[in-house]
Amino acid sequence: MFHGLDAQRLVALFLAGWALFNFPLLALWEHDTDVFGLPLFPLALFVVWALLIAALAWVMERSAWREKRATAADRKD
Numbered sequence: 001m002f003h004g005l006d007a008q009r010l011v012a013l014f015l016a017g018w019a020l021f022n023f024p025l026l027a028l029w030e031h032d033t034d035v036f037g038l039p040l041f042p043l044a045l046f047v048v049w050a051l052l053i054a055a056l057a058w059v060m061e062r063s064a065w066r067e068k069r070a071t072a073a074d075r076k077d
Contacts (some may be wrong), residue, residue, distance in 0.1 A: 006063045013059065017052045021045075 019025060029044040 006059060006066075009059045010056075013052060013055055017048075020048050020052075 026045075029041045031040055033040040035043055
């Protein structure tokens with residue numbers, strides 16, 4: 001199902017999520033600061049989580065689109 005670059009991108013997303021939600025990087029956002037009236041730490045967690053989901057959706061949709069295009073090309077032959 002996942003070959004080559006798609007599999008590498010999924011592994012990279014997993015590792016990025018693991019690193020971003022691990023202690024040393026989480027400690028960067030642990031301040032008593034507000035952004036638009038929201039505490040920085042929960043806001044940063046939500047933004048990183050949303051970006052990881054968006055990147056995962058992009059990789060999955062792109063992979064499905066490529067498979068669909070390859071299947072259509074095989075049917076023409």
